Amino acid sequence: MTTADLPAQLVARSRRLGGDRRNTNFGGGNTSAxxxxxxxxxGGDVELLWVxxxxxxxxxxxxxxxAVLRLDRLRELAGTYPGADxxxxxxxxxxxxLHGRGGAAPSIDTAMHGLVDAAHVDHLHPDSGIALATAADGPELTNxxxxxRVVWVPWRRPGFQLGLDIxxxxxxxxxxxxxxxxxxxxTAWGDTSxxxxxxxxxxIQVAQRFLDEHGRAEPFGPELDGYTPLPEADRHERAAALFPILRGLASTDSPQVGHYTDSGPVLDFLARARHPHLAALGTSCPDHFLRTKVRPLxxxxxxxxxLDExxxxxRELHQAYRADYTRYYQEHAEPGSPPMRGADPAVVLVPGVGMFTFGASKPAARIAGEFYLNAINVMRGAEAVSRYVPIDEREKFRIEYWALEEAKLARLPKPRPLAARIALVTGGGSGIGRAIAHRLAAEGACVVVAxxxxxxxxxxxxxxxxxxxxxGVRADVTDAAALADLVRAACLAFGGVDLVVNNAGLSISKPLLETTEADWDLQHSVMAKGSFLVSRETARVMTxxxxxxxxxxxxxxxxVFAGPNNVAYSAAKAAQAHQVRLLAAELGEHGIRVNGVNPDGVVRGSGIFAGGWGAKRAAVYGVPESELGAYYAQRTLLKREVLPEHVANAVFVLxxxxxxxxxGLHIPVDAGVAAAFLR
Structure with a gap:
């Protein structure tokens, strides 16, 4: 193995270890060569560390x-080290x-890797290892x-002194x-990768076998009466009903996206007698509580x-949680501590239903859930062979509000405009809806495509x-029951809904005398009734x-424009336009804004036009269907064709x-149709 191969070899080893969450959590641990x-x-040889x-x-x-560093300079830092303070x-x-440009920013654990006299070093956060690390008699159990073969090292905050200790x-x-x-x-080491x-x-494996062979059968205690998990269908219905409430509470300080977990280990933990005591102790591994906060709600x-109870x-528990977190911050903060980042919980545990976790993005929320599941596994292991004893609050605070952690947060990219927003787009499978879904996702939203x-x-x-x-969710906007299922799916996936686009539609182009009751009913059912049903169901969640x-x-x-041979479609669209005004007036007290977009005919990429309406409209105007878009463009003031992405742009702006x-606003996206000017 040549030195040139070392970085690739290190990456391969890292990916094998990190790809198995039994070995380490997302983002946790580090490796080196x-x-x-x-x-x-x-031009001479220099000894390097890749970490x-x-x-x-x-x-x-x-x-x-x-990160790539010169080992000689890194090791010389030991002589200038000013002490743990x-x-x-x-x-x-x-x-x-750093060697050359140095690669990625070095982490706090760089000293551990550089100072340990071994060619290769791994630092990992396996559940089995942390179970021993958090056991009351951890040193004896490790022995x-x-x-x-493996030595116990007492808790010390990650840093240079820990590197010297190891x-x-x-x-x-x-x-x-x-x-x-x-x-x-x-932490492990070896002469070769x-x-x-x-x-x-x-x-990792020996620790797990030890826990399995020596552990008690029910480390979380007996089952609690009345806390048996609900059947799956009832559990999910309950979760969907609670999630918007929880998301609103968790977003008191800043908007959050949610993630729901009802895995067996979570439900079993919450059904056992010792879960209140253990949950109150919080997590221990620094990577865990940085994502989950000091303890769950x-x-x-x-x-x-x-449900109302x-x-x-x-809501009562949320207020108590905020007060306790504020106490935690004020009790441990020092003059140079960063400001309190927010007092809302990142993890909410609901017995019989599951775990709800929150973050500034869906991945952050999901990963918080993964970390708390790690914590449950750690508690199970520690309680099986001993007693779970995490590091104390003071040490947790020193990690959570560490200046180095604050600097890491400051390096994160600025959130996109729609970050932490959950969008639902009807008629999202093609045309305008597809373009809207793409634009909203590109701007940071989580999107439910219906x-x-x-x-x-x-x-x-x-x-x-x-x-x-x-x-993606199959949903017919004319079916109230299907829409209730759609909104439940959105809540279970992301925690709620706060950006709704009523886009589903169709058109049947006929003169008045040829328009049937079925034509009229279908178009009003999809557009006038459908958008009413969607708005009603999603407004429940928003409130x-x-x-x-x-x-x-x-x-x-x-x-607003009286086009020929289009009475059913235009009347349905007029009904939608007035719904905008009516709902804007009604929902404003809840902070819900209701606006509309009035496009001209969108021919290219449109599901409606591709479904036969284009041929009918072309016949009305006496032009070939292939030239319909150009015809529409030529009758506008700007002489430009309206495309799906232009409509999507307006939705984003709104x-x-x-x-x-x-x-209560309608934005024209019609390249200038004077007859459709709003008055």
Whole structure:
């Protein structure tokens, strides 16, 4: 193996370890390799350290995510180290150790990797290892489990001193393959990459076998009467009803997206007698509580309690949680501490129903849930063989409000305009709806693509990204029951709804005398009735959230323009246009803005035109269907054809926040049709 191959070898090892969440959590841990390379100035050999940089994830690591430092300069820092009280200063010193441009920003754990005398080092956060690390008698259990092969290191906040401590363990215990870090995780080393990886896996697997062989059968205690999980259908219905309420509470300080988990381990934990005590202790591993906060909010009612009683109790508990978190901050904050970031919970536990987690984005919310599931596994392991004892509040605060953590947060990119907003687009499987869904997702929204063609809805959702970005749902807007299911799906996927686009529509172009009752009823059912039903169902969620919201109607210039042979369509569009005014007046007190977009005929990419309406309209105007778009363009003031993305642009402008004081407005997107000017 040449030195040139080391970074790729390190990345491959990292991805194998990080790809299995039994080994480490998302974004948690770091790996390194040491080798030599040519100094770009002298041409001579220089010893280097390649180590995962700050903020990366082992499971998806690339070479661009590695920091590269000169080992001679890094090790010389030990001689200038000013002590644990000033060890944060050492992170800035890492910049003076970088080789060339240095790659990614070095993390706080760089010292551990550089100072330990081993060619390869892994630092990981496996549930089995943290279970021993958080057990009341962790040192004794570590010795019983590993003998002198793995050494216990008492809790110390990550940093330069911890690197010195582990380096000393390595020198004092040459036969050891790694350490259990009290309250934190594991570190292993090896002379080769293969040996290091094998040692990491040995620690993880041996610890798990020890827990399995020596643990109690019911570490969380007996089942609580009345806390048995609800059947799945009832559980999901309850979750969908509670989620908008919880999301509104969790968004008191800043808007949040939600994630719901009802996995077996979560439901079992919440059904057991010791769960209130253990939940109150909070998580321990720094990576865990940075995502989950110091402790979760726990509902203290059984799942069969009436919904209104449950909602009222959650509001009471939320106020108590905020007061306790404020106490926690004020009790431990020092003059130089960063400001309090928010007092709302990131994790809410509802017995019999599941776990609701929140973050500034869907991935952040989902990952918070993954971390708390890790914490449950850790508690189970520690309680099985001992007693779960996480690090204390003071140490948690020092991590959560660490200046270095604040600096990491400051490096995050600025949120996109629609970040943390959940959009629902009807008729999203094609044409204008598809363009709107794409634009909203591109601007940061989570998108529910609804269409009566479920396959089309799924295709568009897949175009937007994975399920952290969008889901597709089959829904007929004329069916109230189907719309209730649609909104439940949106709530379960993302926590609620706060941006609705009533886009579903169709048209049948006929003269008055040829228009049948069925023609009239169908178009009014889809557009006038359908948009009413969608607005009613989603307004229920928005008012429960208490976060305001947006409802946008894709109406038409035909709502104000008397075009020929189009009475049913234009009358339905006029009904939609007036719904905008009516709902703006009614929903304003809830902070819900209702606006409309009036496009001219959108021919290219339109599902309506492709479905036969284009041929009929072309016949009305006496032009070939292939030239219909050009015909429409020539009759406008700007002589421009209207495309789906132009309508999507208007929806974005209405909902992105710049028009925060605008409601009841219709925006023409018609390239200038004078007869459709609003008066």
């Amino acid at each position: 040491k080798g030599t390379a040519a100094d770009p100035v002298t 995962k940089g700050s903020g990366g994830d082992l499971g998806t690591l690339t070479t661009a995510g590695l 000033r060890e944060d200063e050492m992170v800035a010193a890492f910049d003076y150790c 019983s489990c590993f003998g002198d 380096a000393e363990v390595r020198r004092a215990h040459p036969a050891a393959i790694g350490v259990i870090l009290g309250g934190h995780g594991v 293969e040996q290091c990886e094998a040692n990491s896996l040995e620690i 726990l509902l203290d009612l059984p799942p069969t309690a009436p 449950t909602a009222a109790r959650l 269409d009566r063609d479920g396959d089309a809805a799924d295709r568009v959702a897949a175009e937007l990204g994975d399920t952290d970005t969008a889901i 429960a959230q208490g976060m305001g919201g947006d409802i946008v109607y894709i109406s038409s210039k035909n709502s 909902t992105a926040g710049e028009l925060s004081h605008t409601t």
